[in-house]
């Protein structure tokens with residue numbers, strides 16, 4: 677029987693590539709999004725992937741959402757915590773709202789989502805929980821204390837949970853991408869891109885497929901001995 681995968685933020689960018697890659701591996705995929713229904717519906721009709729809308733920063737919405745997905749596709753075998761945002765500001769100018777929004781969306785959401793799938797994974801004695809962190813959670817980035825803290829928090833979450841779930845054949849891992857070629861950089865100036873790429877030893881941005889391949893590997897049966905790990909994909913920009 678095919679496995680059921682849930683990818684938060686799975687309708688655009690890195691998440692969309694992960695949803696497609698898991699579908700290609702034979703999974704029934706549920707991709708979630710928060711507000712961009714046009715992009716989500718287009719993604720769904722082009723690729724035949726079910727999409728679901730809820731805010732991952734809201735614990736009750738996560739419970740309802742996971743129930744909807746489970747009712748439609750079955751119990752979740754693979755959870756990919758991918759949804760994330762960033763709100764840049766230097767620390768001395770950062771508002772409490774900017775801090776809270778990023779911590780809730782990028783870190784609290786990972787607990788909110790994971791707690792909804794753990795019981796059924798424990799019953800099946802199988803599970804894969806993969807969270808998308810960032811190079812900035814490993815090295816920190818100026819102007820992003822909120823994002824860096826949330827993405828670093830994910831790594832501690834991953835190591836602790838991996839110890840709790842190992843005996844139940846539930847692996848818990850993180851992927852830490854460097855700068856990836858997504859929409860967010862589409863409007864960046866030539867000078868900004870030149871300076872960004874000059875800091876990446878391989879001399880280019882990463883691709884969404886280079887991230888999704890790591891996720892499909894971690895999600896596979898063959899990766900059962902890998903847990904509590906963080907796999908970096910950053911073109912040599914930082915060695916954790």
Ligand code: NDP
Nearest residue numbers: 685688689690709710711712731732758759760810855856
């Ligand atoms: P995008 O902005 O392209 O897509 C984000 C996705 O997450 C969208 O589907 C969006 O939904 C969804 N989303 C955002 N907020 C919420 C929310 N509150 N509730 C539910 N869904 C939400 O992101 P990227 O592809 O660039 O990034 C994906 C992940 O990878 C993020 O965690 C990011 O931090 C991380 N990352 C990205 C890097 C990069 O270079 N792009 C580098 C390192 C890490 P909607 O379409 O409705 O807005």
